[in-house]
Structures are given as structure tokens and as C-alpha cells.
Amino acid sequence: MPNTCSNYDKKCGGCPLLTTPYREQLAQKQARLQTLLGGFAPVRAVLGMKEPFHYRNKAIASFATQRGRLVCGLYAEGTHRVLPGADCLLQEEILNRTLAAVVDAARACRWTAYDEDRGTGLLRHTVLRASVDGKVLVTLVTPGPELPGSKNFCAVLRKKAPWVVSIVQNINPTQSSAVLGNREKTLYGPGFVLDTLCGLQFAISSRSFYQVNRTQTEVLYKKALELARLTGRETVIDAYCGIGTIGLCAAPHAGQVIGVERNPAAVKDAAANARRNKITNARFVCADATEWMMAAAGENLRPDVVFLDPPRAGSTPECIAAVNKMRPKRIVYVSCDPETLARDIAAFTRLGWHPAKFCPIDLFPQTKHVETVCLLVL
The missing domain is CATH 2.40.50.1070 (OB fold (Dihydrolipoamide Acetyltransferase, E2P))
Known part of the structure; x- marks a missing residue:
């Protein structure tokens, strides 16, 4: 595979680890995750790519x-x-x-x-x-x-x-x-x-949030669903749902799915994606995730599983408190930033939640970023 780029020496910045062997990249990410998260629960080996180039869609x-x-x-x-x-x-x-x-x-x-x-x-x-x-x-x-x-x-x-x-x-x-x-x-x-x-069709528009690495996203979502342990009867909340990818992948294995997203265009896309895939047990709400979760917790909504897939800034203390009040059986947290994940996991542990394991997946080879899935249980 190629490892030279005409713009790398001109400080492009798009792939800062390009000259680092891929095995070493994974080792660096593993060490960073171990430092940040290892004190909470075991950190599994980072799942890397067979072909870590030309992956961005x-x-x-x-x-x-x-x-x-x-x-x-x-x-x-x-x-x-x-x-x-x-x-x-x-x-x-x-x-x-x-x-x-x-x-x-x-x-x-x-x-x-x-x-x-x-x-x-x-x-x-x-x-x-x-x-x-x-x-x-x-x-x-x-x-x-x-x-x-x-x-x-x-x-x-x-x-x-x-x-x-x-x-x-x-x-x-x-x-x-x-x-x-x-x-x-x-x-x-x-x-x-x-x-x-993951076998479903999604309409991607210019402003849709959609993971840029299709191959590794399938690995990520399969791991998230594995940790959720759905049996077909659960009520599932997909917070920060974007165009509904995680929630719609979970829907065939759940009783009902509620997706929450504040971007109106994304919510419209999510509903259209549900129709496109003939999924009838998923609905999508246009609202700020924190505000909606707080209101839903106040109305005694009791989901079985909550997926949290926040932006890089992580979740909010109010959202974490609302999820805790809902008392789901399992929380599956999908993170694109280990620092904010560590912060939010610490907040959950103070409320009595236990992170069972961390499963990192390398969605961004040649960069310092890494995605992590964490299962939280009471």
C-alpha cells in the first residue's frame, strides 16, 4: 500500500500518522485508551483495518x-x-x-x-x-x-x-x-x-452526519448491537441519532426504537430511511437530546436499552442524569473522543453504573482519532 503523499510534507494535516507503520498506530491508540479508560474496565484490543487507506466515503x-x-x-x-x-x-x-x-x-x-x-x-x-x-x-x-x-x-x-x-x-x-x-x-x-x-439502505445528503469509514462502521455497529443484547422485545432509545443509522440497525431486533436528534434535516432523513427499509417500529423526534431525555425521564419513560452516540464534545451532565433516572438495563455508549468518554464514564460511575468493557475500533487510520464502544450496566 502507498505511504507517501505529495501534500504530506506541505503540512496538509489530514493524515498526521501517515509515516508511522500501521501496527504502531494501533499500539499508540491502545496505549492512549489504556491510560484514559483502563482504570474503569478492561480495554479490548483496537480492531484495525486490513487495508488502512482509501477508506473515506x-x-x-x-x-x-x-x-x-x-x-x-x-x-x-x-x-x-x-x-x-x-x-x-x-x-x-x-x-x-x-x-x-x-x-x-x-x-x-x-x-x-x-x-x-x-x-x-x-x-x-x-x-x-x-x-x-x-x-x-x-x-x-x-x-x-x-x-x-x-x-x-x-x-x-x-x-x-x-x-x-x-x-x-x-x-x-x-x-x-x-x-x-x-x-x-x-x-x-x-x-x-x-x-x-449493515444490510440497510440510507439516503445520504450533503449535510447528513454519516460515518466516513463504511467498513469499520459495520464492525462498530455490530459490536454495539452485540453489547445491547436485544431479544426483539426491548424499548430502545437512540440519542443523538443523526439520520437514524444505529437505531434503524437495532430496530429489527427490538420492540420499538425512539431516535432523538436536534437537526431537523437529519430527523427528516431518518424517517425517510425507516420508510425506505420498511421499518415500522422506529420513530424519530426532533429535539435536543439532553432536553428530550430530561423530559422523558420526568414522565417515567423506562427504556430497556439506551444508545448514546454524542458528538466529539461528549454528552452532558443533565443527559447523563436523565439516563440514570430512566434506569435502563444497558447503556451502550459510542464515542469518537476518548477524553470526553473518560469524563462521561466517570460521571456514570458516580451514579452507580459499571462499565463492563471498552471495545475500540479504528475508524480513522493514519490519524490520531479512534472510536470506542462501552457497555454500562448497574
């Missing part, structure tokens, strides 16, 4: 003008300096080919890169999402709704990259670090790409 790249020419690539770490390139070792190869085609099509339309300082130009970023069967959703991020020649762009891109099934314009006029804005226009296709995960 999502790419985000930024446009710039360099030497009078439109380019696109990742920012150099800590800067807004674009490193042109479409040969990333982490992204699926279909995404690298798509990125090259997007740049060619944009040049054919004579589109210009957005200049933050002057407030001129058309293109800010592109976001690419790929399915397991090699279909791609292309999103173009622009500062305003104007995109002259968009039909021509779609025609040129489809000719260069016939695997592109949808093209979306996302409008982001803000001067924040957020890539995507809240307004979108579908320029071609359905506005999403269909992916298959």
Missing part, C-alpha cells in the same frame, strides 16, 4: 486561484492556503477521480474561486459523498444563490464522471469556518446518494 475540498488558475484541495493545517491535489490516500479513489472532474468542469465553465477578503468569486468548497457501489453526490458551496452556467457544469461533469448521480448547490454567505450553509438547490438528480450499511 466523504471528501471536503476548497477552491482557490493560484497563478491565475482555479485549483481545489485541502487547506494546509492551520491555514486557508489550499494544497491542490486529487490523489488523497484517505479518500476512496472514486472521490479522487470525482474531485479532478469537478475542477475540470468548473474550469470549462470559467468559474472563479471565492475570495474571502474581496468578497468576489463563485466557488468556496465542494463536498463529495460516495456510496458502496461507487455512485457520488457532488455539492458545490457558493457564497450566494447565483451560479451562472450551472446546467453546462452539470452536463460537463456528468460526461467526465458518469458515476455522479446528483449535483447540489449549497449556499453559505457566512464568514464562519462552517463549510455548509442552510440553503440548498438541487441542480441534478435526487439531491442524495443511496448507501448500504
Whole structure:
């Protein structure tokens, strides 16, 4: 497998462990987890990948003008300096080919890169999402709704990259670090790409939260379901559910599933994904997870299993207190940050919960990140 990248020495920052042998990467992650979590419960060996390259099904790249020419690539770490390139070792190869085609099509339309300082130009970023069967959703991020020649762009891109099934314009006029804005226009296709995960189909749009490593996500979800020990009768809560992936994977093995997510677009996608997979025992609530869990605990909702899959910042003390009040038989905590996991596990132990085991899965080879599943019981 390749282990050199033209942008690595230019401080791309996307894969800081690229020059570290993969076995050593896993050992480093194991040691970090053992330090943070080993005092609570046994930490299983990190489950790594057979092929730890080209695993990302999502790419985000930024446009710039360099030497009078439109380019696109990742920012150099800590800067807004674009490193042109479409040969990333982490992204699926279909995404690298798509990125090259997007740049060619944009040049054919004579589109210009957005200049933050002057407030001129058309293109800010592109976001690419790929399915397991090699279909791609292309999103173009622009500062305003104007995109002259968009039909021509779609025609040129489809000719260069016939695997592109949808093209979306996302409008982001803000001067924040957020890539995507809240307004979108579908320029071609359905506005999403269909992916298959754990035997279920999920519609992935530009703003959907969806794990970037499909292969390892299946390992992760199977481990989470194994720890949940569902028999087909349980009431399950999927907190921070996103587009419903964990909850819908659990639904065929549960009595009922309630997913909670504060992003309205994600909740809409989750409900559509339930219908797409003919799952009738799952419902999704648009609410802040902490607020909803507190209200539900106050109404004496007593689920059998709670899945917690919070963002990197972890859960909240109020949410943890609400879960404790619900007294489920099992809590399955899915974490993408060992530090916040250690903090939250400590909070649960103070309430009488016991972490039975930690099961780490390497979803992010070549980086310092690691995903961990923890089973908590009373």
C-alpha cells in the first residue's frame, strides 16, 4: 500500500500518522485508551483495518486561484492556503477521480474561486459523498444563490464522471469556518446518494452526519448491537441519532426504537430511511437530546436499552442524569473522543453504573482519532 503523499510534507494535516507503520498506530491508540479508560474496565484490543487507506466515503475540498488558475484541495493545517491535489490516500479513489472532474468542469465553465477578503468569486468548497457501489453526490458551496452556467457544469461533469448521480448547490454567505450553509438547490438528480450499511439502505445528503469509514462502521455497529443484547422485545432509545443509522440497525431486533436528534434535516432523513427499509417500529423526534431525555425521564419513560452516540464534545451532565433516572438495563455508549468518554464514564460511575468493557475500533487510520464502544450496566 502507498505511504507517501505529495501534500504530506506541505503540512496538509489530514493524515498526521501517515509515516508511522500501521501496527504502531494501533499500539499508540491502545496505549492512549489504556491510560484514559483502563482504570474503569478492561480495554479490548483496537480492531484495525486490513487495508488502512482509501477508506473515506466523504471528501471536503476548497477552491482557490493560484497563478491565475482555479485549483481545489485541502487547506494546509492551520491555514486557508489550499494544497491542490486529487490523489488523497484517505479518500476512496472514486472521490479522487470525482474531485479532478469537478475542477475540470468548473474550469470549462470559467468559474472563479471565492475570495474571502474581496468578497468576489463563485466557488468556496465542494463536498463529495460516495456510496458502496461507487455512485457520488457532488455539492458545490457558493457564497450566494447565483451560479451562472450551472446546467453546462452539470452536463460537463456528468460526461467526465458518469458515476455522479446528483449535483447540489449549497449556499453559505457566512464568514464562519462552517463549510455548509442552510440553503440548498438541487441542480441534478435526487439531491442524495443511496448507501448500504449493515444490510440497510440510507439516503445520504450533503449535510447528513454519516460515518466516513463504511467498513469499520459495520464492525462498530455490530459490536454495539452485540453489547445491547436485544431479544426483539426491548424499548430502545437512540440519542443523538443523526439520520437514524444505529437505531434503524437495532430496530429489527427490538420492540420499538425512539431516535432523538436536534437537526431537523437529519430527523427528516431518518424517517425517510425507516420508510425506505420498511421499518415500522422506529420513530424519530426532533429535539435536543439532553432536553428530550430530561423530559422523558420526568414522565417515567423506562427504556430497556439506551444508545448514546454524542458528538466529539461528549454528552452532558443533565443527559447523563436523565439516563440514570430512566434506569435502563444497558447503556451502550459510542464515542469518537476518548477524553470526553473518560469524563462521561466517570460521571456514570458516580451514579452507580459499571462499565463492563471498552471495545475500540479504528475508524480513522493514519490519524490520531479512534472510536470506542462501552457497555454500562448497574
